Amino acid sequence: MNSPASSAPSPAPSGRLLDGIRTPADVKALHADQLARLAEEIRSEIITVTAQNGGHVGPNLGVVELTIALHRVFATPEDQIVFDVSHQGYVHKLLSGRNGPAFRQIRRTGGLSGFLYRSESPHDAFGAGHAGTALSAALGMATARDLRGTHEHVVAVCGDGAFTCGVTMEALNNVVSTTKRLIVILNDNEWSIAKNVGAMARYLNRLSTNPTYNKIHHDLEKFFTSLPHGPEMHRMWMKWKRETKDFIVESSPFEKYGLRYLGPINGHNIEELVKNLEFAKHSDGPILLHVLTQKGRGLKAAMSSPEKFHGLGAFDPTTGESKNPAHGTPPNYQDVLGAALVRFAKADPHVVGITAAMPSGTGLSQLATECPKQFFDVGIAEEHAVLFAAGLATKGIKPVVAIYSTFIQRSVDQIIHDVCLQNLPVTFCLDRAGLSPNDGPTHHGLFDLALLRSVPNAVVMQPQHEDELVDMLHTSLQHGAPAFIRYPRGAGAGVAIKSQPALLPVGQAEVLRPGTDISIWALGPMVAEAIQLADRLAAEEGLSVGVVNARFVKPLDRALLLRQAAVVPLLVTMEDHVLSGGFGSAVLETLQAAGRTTPVERIGWPDQFVEHGSSVEILRNSYGLSLDDILRRVRTRWQNLPAEAPTATV
Numbered sequence: 001m002n003s004p005a006s007s008a009p010s011p012a013p014s015g016r017l018l019d020g021i022r023t024p025a026d027v028k029a030l031h032a033d034q035l036a037r038l039a040e041e042i043r044s045e046i047i048t049v050t051a052q053n054g055g056h057v058g059p060n061l062g063v064v065e066l067t068i069a070l071h072r073v074f075a076t077p078e079d080q081i082v083f084d085v086s087h088q089g090y091v092h093k094l095l096s097g098r099n100g101p102a103f104r105q106i107r108r109t110g111g112l113s114g115f116l117y118r119s120e121s122p123h124d125a126f127g128a129g130h131a132g133t134a135l136s137a138a139l140g141m142a143t144a145r146d147l148r149g150t151h152e153h154v155v156a157v158c159g160d161g162a163f164t165c166g167v168t169m170e171a172l173n174n175v176v177s178t179t180k181r182l183i184v185i186l187n188d189n190e191w192s193i194a195k196n197v198g199a200m201a202r203y204l205n206r207l208s209t210n211p212t213y214n215k216i217h218h219d220l221e222k223f224f225t226s227l228p229h230g231p232e233m234h235r236m237w238m239k240w241k242r243e244t245k246d247f248i249v250e251s252s253p254f255e256k257y258g259l260r261y262l263g264p265i266n267g268h269n270i271e272e273l274v275k276n277l278e279f280a281k282h283s284d285g286p287i288l289l290h291v292l293t294q295k296g297r298g299l300k301a302a303m304s305s306p307e308k309f310h311g312l313g314a315f316d317p318t319t320g321e322s323k324n325p326a327h328g329t330p331p332n333y334q335d336v337l338g339a340a341l342v343r344f345a346k347a348d349p350h351v352v353g354i355t356a357a358m359p360s361g362t363g364l365s366q367l368a369t370e371c372p373k374q375f376f377d378v379g380i381a382e383e384h385a386v387l388f389a390a391g392l393a394t395k396g397i398k399p400v401v402a403i404y405s406t407f408i409q410r411s412v413d414q415i416i417h418d419v420c421l422q423n424l425p426v427t428f429c430l431d432r433a434g435l436s437p438n439d440g441p442t443h444h445g446l447f448d449l450a451l452l453r454s455v456p457n458a459v460v461m462q463p464q465h466e467d468e469l470v471d472m473l474h475t476s477l478q479h480g481a482p483a484f485i486r487y488p489r490g491a492g493a494g495v496a497i498k499s500q501p502a503l504l505p506v507g508q509a510e511v512l513r514p515g516t517d518i519s520i521w522a523l524g525p526m527v528a529e530a531i532q533l534a535d536r537l538a539a540e541e542g543l544s545v546g547v548v549n550a551r552f553v554k555p556l557d558r559a560l561l562l563r564q565a566a567v568v569p570l571l572v573t574m575e576d577h578v579l580s581g582g583f584g585s586a587v588l589e590t591l592q593a594a595g596r597t598t599p600v601e602r603i604g605w606p607d608q609f610v611e612h613g614s615s616v617e618i619l620r621n622s623y624g625l626s627l628d629d630i631l632r633r634v635r636t637r638w639q640n641l642p643a644e645a646p647t648a649t650v
């Protein structure tokens with residue numbers, strides 16, 4: 001193992017080695033026999049902080065030794081370590097100058113992000129929150145290095161789940177033709193969020209558990225390195241192995257892509273990791289290290305429930321029980337969706353549900369249990385999920401694709417080119433539309449309306465509460481063309497689900513209250529806010545304020561809108577989405593096309609990436625979107641109306 005640099009960091013007053021680490025150089029300066037203690041301290045810090053703040057517990061506890069070894073061998077920020085998803089970056093943060101109060105506030109307002117950002121630290125080579133990006137970005141960095149003639153190392157750290165992503169495989173296909181020096185760590189813990197799926201997962205499992213395969217490879221590797229021309233002979237052996245088509249000894253798929261394969265390596269043995277990383281550092285060709293880790297290592301509850309502890313809110317570290325459980329709160333939208341889908345699937349065997357590696361997050365695990373033949377988990381493969389659904393739909397199957405709003409961004413081409421252009425009856429359930437406060441900009445679902453509203457044939461809607469979600473799912477399944485339903489994270493409004501869902505007239509809004517001064521057109525949960533706003537405008541300003549549950553963004557209820565625009569002096573739109581290209585924009589476009597000049601006050605998120613924060617409420621306050629702020633804006637607009645624009649006449 002590495003010998004330590006001349007001066008080990010002086011012990012911190014707390015007595016913890018971790019508190020003496022201010023830069024990755026301090027990790028290198030530790031004695032090798034101090035590293036196990038450092039790992040223990042890091043685990044304890046992560047458990048303490050995530051137990052309060054929530055976060056990605058399992059992924060981080062699994063990469064403690066791996067991250068220590070990476071910082072032991074490589075020198076960031078000169079060397080680049082690109083973490084896939086970057087949800088497992090807490091250990092890296094602790095070792096690169098971010099241990100302390102900001103870490104203790106991770107995922108909260110003013111604290112560190114739960115993901116990596118180039119703007120947060122020079123040690124964060126690449127930001128991420130979506131899966132499958134590390135290999136491609138790292139290949140770009142390695143190629144830039146080659147072009148610029150510099151010598152730094154580039155390391156991509158990818159989970160086994162990342163290898164279910166198309167983009168990872170696209171990058172893998174390009175590695176050998178693009179650079180000679182790239183180190184890929186395959187952090188294999190056998191889990192995506194749920195158990196990893198697909199042929200690659202099965203293959204990796206075979207690779208890590210097949211002693212014969214590994215023994216042959218290890219023995220040959222050892223034999224070659226003992227020879228005077230070892231590396232050259234090893235290259236010839238690899239070539240011969242490829243050319244004989246694995247007749248004698250099977251190659252790993254990575255070798256077929258031209259990467260040297262090293263592994264499996266015990267991901268909790270720092271000495272073994274360091275030795276292999278040092279070897280990789282001096283490799284003269286692209287190399288993949290297959291590292292076996294255990295998700296949640298060191299926390300009993302996390303090891304026994306890897307799916308729950310992938311990412312969760314505050315919990316009791318001793319029992320693993322979630323704090324602030326949802327007792328007494330209305331069911332989550334995702335659970336309502338899951339239950340409704342089971343009901344529709346049982347009634348009609350043509351109804352199937354598709355998830356891209358998020359069975360529990362989307363509520364589809366209910367379908368997996370109750371109607372397993374009508375359930376498909378395709379891995380972290382959103383593009384494939386949509387195309388697969390399109391294929392199913394051509395044959396009379398009624399696919400329901402449940403994907404978070406933020407992750408559907410991956411599938412825009414399949415939505416346009418494959419589903420909507422062919423007008424195929426696929427239902428999309430876009431969960432987490434709106435803010436995902438603790439996760440931040442990589443996870444907020446604020447762009448889906450703008451992306452979808454421009455696509456011909458798409459029906460785009462949002463329910464005001466969970467019962468309307470069921471109506472919308474029912475309506476979509478009957479609609480016979482592409483339909484998108486967006487809904488937010490978390491609890492519904494507490495509205496009882498009807499025994500028989502209603503078939504909604506597509507493109508028709510619902511007038512909840514008439515009003516002659518102002519009409520508020522609201523979307524989704526903003527309808528409840530609109531009602532409060534209307535009450536306050538009536539009570540405080542004596543105004544007659546109407547409220548419309550817009551339901552459909554596309555087709556928008558043009559007839560109702562134009563009727564109202566002809567009689568009310570001010571329209572207000574409310575949406576949980578960016579203003580650019582969103583629901584308010586649709587209202588403006590419709591009015592403009594009809595030659596109406598009725599003023600519209602649009603309430604929504606500004607044209608910027610919204611950071612993470614402790615709660616939706618805190619973020620709304622900081623963007624001037626609290627109910628009081630909205631009231632002030634509408635009141636000011638109302639008071640300035642006569643000067644600003646004449647009211648419309650019928």
Ligand SMILES: Cc1ncc(C[n+]2csc(CCOP(=O)(O)OP(=O)(O)O)c2C)c(N)n1
Nearest residue numbers: 059129130131159160161162191192193357
């Ligand atoms: C495009 C995309 N889809 C879904 C997710 C949600 N997600 C976050 S982490 C994760 C699993 C990643 O598995 P793996 O790469 O094996 O890493 P591990 O968590 O096991 O360390 C998923 C599905 C995501 N971040 N990005």
